Amino acid sequence: MTDIQVDTLRKEFSSDGGEIVAVDDVSFTVEDGEFVCIVGPSGCGKTTLLRCIAGLEHPTSGEITLGGEAVTDVPPQNRNLAFVFQDITLYPHMKVWENIAYPLKLDGVGADTRYERAQEVADTIQIGELLDKYPGELSGGQQQRVAIGRSIIRSPRAYLLDEPMSDLDAKLKKEMRVELQRIQQQVGGTMVYVTHDQEEAMTLSDRMIVMDDGEIQQFGSPQRVYHEPNNVFVSQFIGSPEINLLPATCRDGATVAVDDTDWRVDTGVDADSVPESVTLGFRPRHTTVERTADPDGIGGEVALVEAVGDENILYIDSEVGELRAVADIEQNPIEEGDSVAIGVERAYLFDAETGETVATSRRHGDRSEDQVEA
Amino acid sequence: MSVVSDRVTALVPSQWWQRSHELLSRVFEDDRRLLALCLTPALALYVLVAILPMVWAFNLSLYEVSTLNPVWEWTGPGRLLDIVASGTFQAAFGRSLVFGFGSVAFQIVVGVSLALLVNREFKGAVLARALALLPYMVPAVAIGMVGQFMLNAQYGIINLVLIRVGILNNPVAFLGLPETAMATVMVVGSWKFAVFVTLLTLARLQSIPENFYEGATMCGANAYQKFRDVTLPRIKNVILIAALLRTLWMFNKFDIIYIMTRGGPGETTTTIPLHAYEVAFNQYRLGEAAGIAALMFVFLALWSIVYFRVARPEEEVRVA
Known part of the structure; x- marks a missing residue:
């Protein structure tokens, strides 16, 4: 596994009204095996920051280092990071096991091996009995489990999750939260989790980053952020x-x-x-x-x-x-x-x-x- | 305003208003009545312009009909077998297969490629999309005439360019040589309709959410794998439908071939519709021409049924 270093990362978007600075010279380090939530109101740049780490966006300036390797100019498919999206991007024409094992298919692994590996992963995330169904036949929570399964099958360097639970209902959210922590302990990966839900961030994180207006307002343990806020914004959020x-x-x-x-x-x-x-x-x-x-x-x-x-x-x-x-x-x-x-x-x-x-x-x-x- | 409408309403007794309202609401509340009301005009038109001529043609094909003799002479269904057995029909049918499937293959390849091209986001993408669809608005006659000009061996621009670039040494009469005439007609006749495929495919492509591609990227997919696993499953059915429609229309294609070659040189571009035209209006054997048309109809109907059974284009891709 790997640590993630972000150094003076900046991302600007051009729009009709001029340049918009989504991420404003942000620096931080996520330690190996740490669970870090990036939390902030919508439009604060948290998703852009995560997409920069993933490589889906190219930063305007700044450096990203994964486990000591500079990856700023490495295309996303070569970074070996897993990404779980808010909108669950399963392939509707593939069965659950094909979806979970899709990264292995891209590596040229044979169908039998893929099915076995998918079975192992599915048992880990407790959807072993759903392997031969299509995504369209599953509930939202099950679909998100499949997406998580797909992200863990290839033992990536780190997991990036972009509001994966915002479409789930409250009860399911709580279940999935516990589940996610269990999975993290089991696979032991570095996780960066973006959310706008401060309660989610408080319960999940080892440390959390509070963002507003493209800048980090505070980076620390949930206890510390709660009890010793850096500023009015953090105390209020x-x-x-x-x-x-x-x-x-x-x-x-x-x-x-x-x-x-x-x-x-x-x-x-x-x-x-x-x-x-x-x-x-x-x-x-x-x-x-x-x-x-x-x-x-x-x-x-x-x-x-x-x-x-x-x-x-x-x-x-x-x-x-x-x-x-x-x-x-x-x-x-x-x-x-x-x-x-x-x-x-x-x-x-x-x-x-x-x-x-x-x-x-x-x-x-x-x-x-x-x-x-x- | 109020004065005018007051006067108008005053002219119509209020109970009339009420009755017409009641009548309308009764029609709209009853699904079956509404269905009948909406369907009848279209159905009537369909029977008039499609079903009746078809029945007429089938009926006609059972008689010997001459333009000079008002008496129809009964020949019976054996006539259709005679047509099928004839060498000219078989040759024309073969050319129809070449022209039909060849054109459609060309249209699908060009059309889908064009759709993929203009689906990309770049500056002026909207303009590019509009321009790409422009050929569909040009009438076939104009395309045929312009095509003839451009392909002319003496003054055509295509020969000029090919010679200048060094691909050809001497001008080639593309439409005048038996070896090139069919391929040339297929290309000229198809570029307009490739846009039809583009139109359908593009609509479908635009509905694929970007994050499916991003998801595939994060799984490690390269550009080809993304096309294979994200794009293709979602446009497959629309391509199948487009292929079916285009095949039906290209088999029946008459105008572009007639304008450009009249079926020549020799008979190298005489497909079934041109053959039927020849029989009907040059040889005045109307009954036989109707028979050819009827056989064509039977063939296309059978082909559509088989196609739907095998390719299942009506099955929508499962959406999560």
Whole structure:
């Protein structure tokens, strides 16, 4: 297997409105055997980046190295990478086993051997009984399994997956996620997985790349990206329900004043380098919610309660718009119409101008293991 | 506006409106009535221009009919056997086979190649596609006349170019030599219809999603393997249909051959339709000509049935 090095990769597309920079001088390294998700909103350049690694797009500038071999000018069919597409590109006129063993057919392997190898792979991905069917007779999840089977049959240097599960329904997605992790452990390959679903990225990755606007916003473990976001964008994109962001002013050390209110929040940050104008961020899960008739400080009236399993997600009407908080259904039952006060347990301060993270409160003393990258 | 329409509606009693609405909705709600309504005009026309003349020709082929004698003389179905046994018919039939299948092979090869060519994405691809389809709009007569001019041994541009390039030493009368006449007529008669194949194939090619090619690329396929495994399975049926249609039409082709060679030199380009024309309008043996036409019809019908059985062009490629 192999590691993937991407060095100052740039991809521009020309369009009627001039040049569009899809990938903007991006550099990173995926280690051998690592599962890395590239996550970001649509149009952030994540698929283009993956297609550049695959060779389906030729980068405008920059270098791609696979296991020490520069492949920037190597055509895609000679890179020995597997690619799983969002639209499942099975051959409708070939049976499942022919589809799975298609890469072997291209290598000139005889039909008997191909059938045997397809059988082995199909057993691995648990579709052994479907070998003699046509793709048109399979369900979406089965088809995607066949596509994955086709990608693993030739032991490629690395697997590239472009939103392979976005067409599957929620339950199937969860199943396939587990399946994919199992397959990865079994075949032990380097995987790069593109998705717009932050939850998928959080659960699958060893490390994840958060992209926006053609640039890497953060590259790190899911824990680190969640708990120590590099900037406002990352904090907002990762984590559900979405983080609360309020414009605020920081004058006297750790205490910030939320603009247009008389709310004061003690963030507990080390406030040396904090600019005056900041954005205060706190996650709905990092709050305490208390029912009170007249909230003094952050709070308001609960407009909507979404019960999700053991917890309620609260949407609260406040002076500065909607706030989100999470409360335990049994320990802290809150209903629509209640007035609540919100206590901030952990806060992030972002520079209001640049969006960069300037300070994070550390109330639980939980430091992440790895150091800041990207 | 409202004044005018008010006046118009006022002229028509309201119950008429209502009745016509009721009638229409009754027709449109009943599938069988709607079907009958839509099908009848087409069916009537079809019977009039296709079925009746066919029956007429079959009937005619059983009589001896002369243009000078109004009396039809019964000869019976044995006449058809006489036609089949005759040497001139057999020779013409052989030439029809050569012309028909040869032309279609040419059209398929050129047509599909052209479709693959203009299907590529490049600057001006849309214009190239439009230009590629242009020959289909030129009438066969014009193509035949222009072809004669271009192929002329004294002043034709094709001889000129071939001599200048050094392929020929002396001008060749392509349409005047028994060795070259058939091939020449096939080529001139086919380039227009190659575009028909292009038209059908191109529509199909455009419907193949790009990521199928990318998927094959990632599996390690080269250009030929992509053509074999992605393109060909998807255009195979449309090519089979085009081949069938073209074969039927080329067997019945009359205009281009008649204009360019009148069946000559000698009889080297006299195919069945020209033979039938010769018998009918030069020898005035209308009954026999009808018999030849009827035999041709029987042959093509049988061939279509066999073709559908063997090639199964109606089977769509399975789509995932």
